[in-house]
Amino acid sequence: MLSEQFYETLFLIRRVEEEAARIYPTDKIRSPMHLSIGQESVSVGVCAALRAEDVVFGTYRCHALYLAKGGDLKKMVAELYGKYSGCAKGKGGSMHLIDPAAGVLGSSAIVGTTIPQAVGYALALKYQRKPAIVACFFGDGAVEEGAFHESLNFAVLKKLPILFVCENNFYAIHSHILTRQPTANVIDRAKAYGIPVAQHDGNDIAGLHTATKSAADAIRNGGGPQFFECLTYRWREHVGIAEDYHTGYRTREEAQPWHDNDPVAKLAAQLDAQQRQAIEARVEERIRESFAYAEAEPFPEVSALYEDVLKES
Amino acid sequence: MLSEQFYETLFLIRRVEEEAARIYPTDKIRSPMHLSIGQESVSVGVCAALRAEDVVFGTYRCHALYLAKGGDLKKMVAELYGKYSGCAKGKGGSMHLIDPAAGVLGSSAIVGTTIPQAVGYALALKYQRKPAIVACFFGDGAVEEGAFHESLNFAVLKKLPILFVCENNFYAIHSHILTRQPTANVIDRAKAYGIPVAQHDGNDIAGLHTATKSAADAIRNGGGPQFFECLTYRWREHVGIAEDYHTGYRTREEAQPWHDNDPVAKLAAQLDAQQRQAIEARVEERIRESFAYAEAEPFPEVSALYEDVLKES
Amino acid sequence: MERILTYAQALLEGTEQEMRRDPSVFVYGLGVDDFKGIFGTTSGLLQKFGPERVFDTPLSEDAMTGVGIGAALAGLRPIHVHIRFDFLLLAMNQLVNIAAKSRYMYGGAVSVPLVVRAIIGRSWGQGAQHSQALHSLFMHIPGLRVVAPTTPYDAKGCLIHSIQDDNPVIFVEHRLLHFVKGHVPEEEYTVPFGAARVLAPGKDVTLVGISFMAVECMRARKHLAAQGIDAEVIDPISLTPLDIETIAKSVRKTGHLVVADNAWLSCGASAEIITRLMEHMGGTAFKAARVGFAPVTCPPTKILEDNFYPGPETVASLAHSLLRPNAPKWTPAAAAKPEAIEFRGPF
Amino acid sequence: MERILTYAQALLEGTEQEMRRDPSVFVYGLGVDDFKGIFGTTSGLLQKFGPERVFDTPLSEDAMTGVGIGAALAGLRPIHVHIRFDFLLLAMNQLVNIAAKSRYMYGGAVSVPLVVRAIIGRSWGQGAQHSQALHSLFMHIPGLRVVAPTTPYDAKGCLIHSIQDDNPVIFVEHRLLHFVKGHVPEEEYTVPFGAARVLAPGKDVTLVGISFMAVECMRARKHLAAQGIDAEVIDPISLTPLDIETIAKSVRKTGHLVVADNAWLSCGASAEIITRLMEHMGGTAFKAARVGFAPVTCPPTKILEDNFYPGPETVASLAHSLLRPNAPKWTPAAAAKPEAIEFRGPF
Numbered sequence A, B: 001m002l003s004e005q006f007y008e009t010l011f012l013i014r015r016v017e018e019e020a021a022r023i024y025p026t027d028k029i030r031s032p033m034h035l036s037i038g039q040e041s042v043s044v045g046v047c048a049a050l051r052a053e054d055v056v057f058g059t060y061r062c063h064a065l066y067l068a069k070g071g072d073l074k075k076m077v078a079e080l081y082g083k084y085s086g087c088a089k090g091k092g093g094s095m096h097l098i099d100p101a102a103g104v105l106g107s108s109a110i111v112g113t114t115i116p117q118a119v120g121y122a123l124a125l126k127y128q129r130k131p132a133i134v135a136c137f138f139g140d141g142a143v144e145e146g147a148f149h150e151s152l153n154f155a156v157l158k159k160l161p162i163l164f165v166c167e168n169n170f171y172a173i174h175s176h177i178l179t180r181q182p183t184a185n186v187i188d189r190a191k192a193y194g195i196p197v198a199q200h201d202g203n204d205i206a207g208l209h210t211a212t213k214s215a216a217d218a219i220r221n222g223g224g225p226q227f228f229e230c231l232t233y234r235w236r237e238h239v240g241i242a243e244d245y246h247t248g249y250r251t252r253e254e255a256q257p258w259h260d261n262d263p264v265a266k267l268a269a270q271l272d273a274q275q276r277q278a279i280e281a282r283v284e285e286r287i288r289e290s291f292a293y294a295e296a297e298p299f300p301e302v303s304a305l306y307e308d309v310l311k312e313s
Numbered sequence C, D: 001m002e003r004i005l006t007y008a009q010a011l012l013e014g015t016e017q018e019m020r021r022d023p024s025v026f027v028y029g030l031g032v033d034d035f036k037g038i039f040g041t042t043s044g045l046l047q048k049f050g051p052e053r054v055f056d057t058p059l060s061e062d063a064m065t066g067v068g069i070g071a072a073l074a075g076l077r078p079i080h081v082h083i084r085f086d087f088l089l090l091a092m093n094q095l096v097n098i099a100a101k102s103r104y105m106y107g108g109a110v111s112v113p114l115v116v117r118a119i120i121g122r123s124w125g126q127g128a129q130h131s132q133a134l135h136s137l138f139m140h141i142p143g144l145r146v147v148a149p150t151t152p153y154d155a156k157g158c159l160i161h162s163i164q165d166d167n168p169v170i171f172v173e174h175r176l177l178h179f180v181k182g183h184v185p186e187e188e189y190t191v192p193f194g195a196a197r198v199l200a201p202g203k204d205v206t207l208v209g210i211s212f213m214a215v216e217c218m219r220a221r222k223h224l225a226a227q228g229i230d231a232e233v234i235d236p237i238s239l240t241p242l243d244i245e246t247i248a249k250s251v252r253k254t255g256h257l258v259v260a261d262n263a264w265l266s267c268g269a270s271a272e273i274i275t276r277l278m279e280h281m282g283g284t285a286f287k288a289a290r291v292g293f294a295p296v297t298c299p300p301t302k303i304l305e306d307n308f309y310p311g312p313e314t315v316a317s318l319a320h321s322l323l324r325p326n327a328p329k330w331t332p333a334a335a336a337k338p339e340a341i342e343f344r345g346p347f
């Protein structure tokens, strides 16, 4: 039951990104695109344990998170195409997906910048006595930004309802984490703020789901922030659609165990063939529809350039 | 022998600040003044273990550090008076003392901002294969700034010759550390970067001196950064010259143990009366001279306003 | 009977009234809850509204700005107070990359009703890093509003308007304005953005004074009157949006414009106002000049500080040269530089 | 025989020559040592000079800027590279409060020979946060130099000059300029600050183009020629200090000025140039206009992006209206917007 759900979302994300990558060379999607392929299960595992009213913040690598939290698929694809019916009317692009109705509150192209916003949103939830929590996603690079520490300090100080999720894929662009941080102990640094921390296999979707469920419960009950480090691996180049093992900064050997540990393939193997085919057919149909929709929708009018700068009261 | 030296420097700092405080109401010193009274021994203990070629960076509360590292007294007092012969020609004021010849490389009024410069200076020392090290002083408030974490991460990553010295006086202006940080465990947060850390009684000058000596040796030998947290207490108001126990953010009871543990008084009691009198007389004479000098020296010409913006090559 | 408050009291009153009216308003920032209460502008709020709605923060300007943005995204109306404008340099990323852009880059899906109070320091040797007035940096960025009221009346009305506005507002206050006294109605009212105010009428030259320089322009006007020059003084109040038409109307009459900014000139508000006026009037049938900080870092020592800041004499002298280019240069005798001022602006 | 290099190659050559000449020069920043080498501008340096002089950094723009300042205080000459100008918003505190002010606030005791390379992003839907050109923010601050060379020749000479200069220099590069080709001598040479360059002579209107807009002004000049309008094109090269006399000399001749900036207009370099010219010429015996980014956040979708950026047609059309206010508005047919350009600038 759960694994079917997981599979449907995972497969959807994988296939949407593959489809976007297929389209990319046609220049129909004209904005820098950061694929989550290989890392999808972090978003799926965590978000599956969240409620509809819970909220997530992410990074420019946000396709997986957006879809895992229930963001509208058609609006997402239309956004990639720069269409007016995109989730940001074509003014966001691949790096700035948003769907407030689904609790996807934004994603920024400046590393680390959404972390304090997530904390502020959590502050507001507490202030408003709402039962919701925030999950804040960021990469292993973001923990090097001062804003991460300032945010963690404040969130813990105020016991805010927030789960920090560090997607550690070992790289920031082409730089390995150990060329940027003295030791690969992200959780120790978080732990020094006095909160529960845990390191997870980011590709173990069921484990992550279970862990999130209990963390989310505790957070929802006023227990204050928690911190997850989820180990995972990016299959494609940092930005763009290609593989990049030939460029020299990492090897296919290093990647191999992660490919072997592909959560999509693993889950697929667990389902019976019929179930699986049904899911895949459903997903493929949605994808076909969404891309067709995006193709057909109009671009914004030129006058839209001047809209949405400020909200008129 | 050592305790005489300590006493001479400690007493000098204490008395210079008392004298500056005495003058302050006359408006001859017209700039925000942050007294170190009560905390002097942190600077004295650490700097006594440094070499002349070693370098320090500090904060706006920099009188003690400047003098402890051997900064020129006359130039300092002239700077407080805004005179052209001040160490910054009257363009720095109390918060921006500098004496490159003595290794005092600057002090900033923006909390936390000199920390990365200290790290950069240490990088340069390593790059230039110089045997010197840097000691970087900052308050308990500065560790909340992102720049502190970014700096620590980089310094450890590059194994730079730097000693971080957090002067924890428990307050940032009127805010107690526990209203700003979830737990008072500054050293744990520093330790998570994988370096030696130690918490010291900042008023135990001899202990601090010994600890610094061995830390400085290790750092000089390429051992990489170390971190000191020095507990101490500010006697006067954050900025200005008065006591402020009546304002309600802290009590005289809280302060009392620190007054009882006054390093100036304690060292004085250790010296024999004659020794002590000789030192004090010497210091008083220097102070008298320096203030007389500052009084007599001219203010800058108006044309100096336009000088020192850029260095002409 | 006129009800007289200081600018600082006006800000406090406006904040308190909005906090009462709207439970989503909260105030935070270093020192907002201490016994000094940001020069009295937040005094007593903690007692009235409690620590959830009035709180001090860690020294973390960058993240605390992001926290305000996040809370605003969730529907709250944060007021983030900075006792020095200079500290905003630590918050530029959040303000420029996120606050200013969120509405646009999310296609109108969200808004960021955040007020950032930025106090310009001056006097007593504040020096290099506690004296900056960086409003022009924010005027450069689409998606932000920038206001700099001068009178207690406008301070209260503008602050209330800023709190109610659904967009990020940089609310610029000059430390010396906090002492200024003037009429302030007790009830709640708003002063709209984008409407400049003629502080005093005149026919020979238009003096546009930004923030504290509006006060100095009023003084310059007196100096000029003694020379038979009749100056009109305009306070733009809001810098983004800028009410250029009120300035143009005045300059069409006077033919002469002096913009006095409480800031550096290069790429400053003064350059913008002059250029905008030229565009607005379809040409340059007027003479214009600007005055502001000396193009150096602010020095603390008094003799240099006095020459760093423009004052009524500098403004008057500049206006005089503009009007009488062939007359010998005239500068009125300088009064002692202000450390505190009483000013009752006419509105 | 002319020696032709791209702008990117010119930067690489200048950097390498300075690193050879002076062991105190080093290059650092995110990605400077990877296989992409910041669009080729740092490629191979790691191999030639080793990891102590060419190094990647953690994602810590604030502190890494401070590290550069500290190293500069110790006598080194750091070059800090930012692949997007937008990231400098995280470094404002260090640049404005420390780099710009250290020499002044320490009374000349120190200097900060730091070069900060800031690359303006464009094309392919860079969007809100990867497209900003914020040079005017730095032009506002005393104590900083700001340069924005346009041709490969000037890129190399200006970079060498920036490295040798004893002050903090914000070195502005436009991503699309990296592809531009032009003559670059092999030997080391410097292009001084504060000397604008007339890229092409003309008598009817002066087009001042900042950074990539200098290229677009050259194209606009062709459009205008077809209308019988003879435009002079000036590249200021250095923005602080600004060579206003070269611009004034041109405008004295043409009587008309269009400033085209690759940035927003409000409080921008364009407002500064127009105002400075007015001051410099002692009045406004000229007509002026400015053009730049639309006053909105940069949108990624192509149709909006195309309208966000000014181009040769916008510049030409504006110049035309300025010269012939009564003629019907004319805009040349737009060529496809550039994603990559070849431009051989005359010098």
Ligand SMILES: Cc1ncc(C[n+]2csc(CCOP(=O)(O)OP(=O)(O)O)c2C)c(N)n1
Residues within 6 Å of the ligand: A059, A061, A109, A110, A111, A112, A138, A139, A140, A141, A142, A143, A169, A171, A172, A173, A238, D030, D059, D061, D087, D090
């Ligand atoms: C503040 C900032 N600095 C630098 C960059 C350039 N940059 C974009 S993505 C990236 C790597 C981020 O790595 P990580 O946080 O691990 O996320 P990942 O891409 O691995 O998902 C960098 C350095 C940026 N966008 N923002």
Ligand SMILES: Cc1ncc(C[n+]2csc(CCOP(=O)(O)OP(=O)(O)O)c2C)c(N)n1
Residues within 6 Å of the ligand: B061, B109, B110, B111, B112, B138, B139, B140, B141, B142, B143, B169, B171, B172, B173, B238, C030, C059, C061, C087, C090
């Ligand atoms: C970035 C910044 N934020 C706020 C301030 C205002 N401020 C000046 S001193 C200070 C307290 C700093 O406390 P701490 O670091 O503990 O140093 P102490 O004054 O106790 O020596 C604050 C908040 C500042 N100068 N700079």
Ligand SMILES: [Mg+2]
Residues within 6 Å of the ligand: A139, A140, A141, A167, A168, A169, A170, A171, A172, A173
């Ligand atoms: Mg990563």
Ligand SMILES: [Mg+2]
Residues within 6 Å of the ligand: B139, B140, B141, B167, B168, B169, B170, B171, B172, B173
């Ligand atoms: Mg303290």
